[in-house]
Structure formats: structure tokens, C-alpha cells
Amino acid sequence: MVKNALQAQLLKAGLVDAKQAKKTNKQNQHAKKMGQNDQQQLQAELAQAKQEKQAKDQALDQEKQQQLEQKTVMANIVQMIKQYQIKDTDGEIGYQFIDEGKIKKIYVNQTVYNAIVAGSLLVARLASSNTAQANGYALIPKALAERIEQKMTGYIIGLQQQQQDQSTDEEDPYADYVIPDDLMW
Known part of the structure; x- marks a missing residue:
């Protein structure tokens, strides 16, 4: 026992x-x-x-992966803009546009100005609007601008405004009157 x-x-x-x-x-x-x-x-x-x-670490890893993918897309967009930007645009005609509530101005020659007014060229930022450093602006073809806008918004200036302008109200009494965009003040 x-x-x-x-x-x-x-x-x-x-x-x-x-x-x-x-x-x-x-x-x-x-x-x-x-x-x-x-x-x-x-x-x-x-x-x-x-x-x-493990669940918390997995969520953090997924968030880091998304941030890395976003940075990669942003770098690709900036590279595309720099690669396909229209060069030799310097001129004496000032083209004004609104960027983040501020009026910006770039100087272009007459043919580039006409292309911008016609809508075949658009202004693109060389840095996203959510980054603090705006390095400058570039002029790119509209087709490329639409592809960039599909990937990420914030780089193309005035594309949404053009699309909104094209969709006019049917009951608009002034729809028959064309408003010229190329007025010089």
C-alpha cells in the first residue's frame, strides 16, 4: 500500500x-x-x-505584400510616363490646368497646345497625388493616360473632367452651344 x-x-x-x-x-x-x-x-x-x-502575422504579411504591390505599380506608372512622355514641348504658350485645387501652368509650343485642347494629349504627374513629392508634369498620349488611370488613379490630370464634360445632360438648354477651351485671356 x-x-x-x-x-x-x-x-x-x-x-x-x-x-x-x-x-x-x-x-x-x-x-x-x-x-x-x-x-x-x-x-x-x-x-x-x-x-x-499566426493569424496576426499572416494579416501583417498580406498588408506588407499589398503595399509592396502598390509601390511596384506606382513605380511602373512613373516609368511608363517617363518613357512615353512627349518631349520637345517647350514653347511660349502657357497652358493652365488645375492640380489639387491649385492652378498650375506649363509652357508649350502651338502644336502641343492644339493637341492638348483637342484631347489627344493629357497632363500627367510624375508622382502620385498621395505622395508629398510632386516632381513635375509630363504630356502623354490619351490612350496611355487611360491605361494608367485604369491601373491607378491620381496620376492623370483632367481625364475625369473630360469624361464628365462629354456626358451632357439631355435637358441642358445650352447643350447646343459649344464652349471653346482654347480661349486666350
Whole structure:
């Protein structure tokens, strides 16, 4: 009945009686069971914390991946604008446009000005509107501007305004009157 050698020696010596040894055994068994339950509960909590950490890490990795993809798209757009921009546009005619609520002005020659007014060339930013550094502007063909606008908005100036201007209201009493865009003040 005695499981422990120390308990057997204590019983032989008469320091402990059988009742106390039995009680001590029961307490030890109860402590072991409780310890196992606590350990199982602790392991369950650790497993749950590990799963939560993995889910959080996965969400952070996904967010970082999206940011990296967005930066890649932005770099590709800037590269496309720089590659296909119309060069030799310097001239004496000022073309004014609105960018982020401010009137900006670039100087172009007559043929480029006519192309801008006709809508075949559009003004593009060399940096996105959500970045703080606006390096300048470039003139690009309309087809390229539409492709860029499909990928990411904020680079092409005036494209949405042109599309809104083209969709006129049917009940507009002034729809028959053409408003010239190339007026010089």
C-alpha cells in the first residue's frame, strides 16, 4: 500500500501512521490530477495564442505584400510616363490646368497646345497625388493616360473632367452651344 520508500521508512520508525500516509498519497494524487488539468489548460491557451499570433502575422504579411504591390505599380506608372512622355514641348504658350485645387501652368509650343485642347494629349504627374513629392508634369498620349488611370488613379490630370464634360445632360438648354477651351485671356 505504501508507494514511497520514504513513507515506508517513516512508517517503520513510527513517526507516521497508516492513516496519515494514505491521506498524503491522496493529496499527492489529487495534486497530480490538478496539475495535469492545469497543464492541459495551459497547453490549450498556448495553442490558441500561437494560432492568434499566426493569424496576426499572416494579416501583417498580406498588408506588407499589398503595399509592396502598390509601390511596384506606382513605380511602373512613373516609368511608363517617363518613357512615353512627349518631349520637345517647350514653347511660349502657357497652358493652365488645375492640380489639387491649385492652378498650375506649363509652357508649350502651338502644336502641343492644339493637341492638348483637342484631347489627344493629357497632363500627367510624375508622382502620385498621395505622395508629398510632386516632381513635375509630363504630356502623354490619351490612350496611355487611360491605361494608367485604369491601373491607378491620381496620376492623370483632367481625364475625369473630360469624361464628365462629354456626358451632357439631355435637358441642358445650352447643350447646343459649344464652349471653346482654347480661349486666350
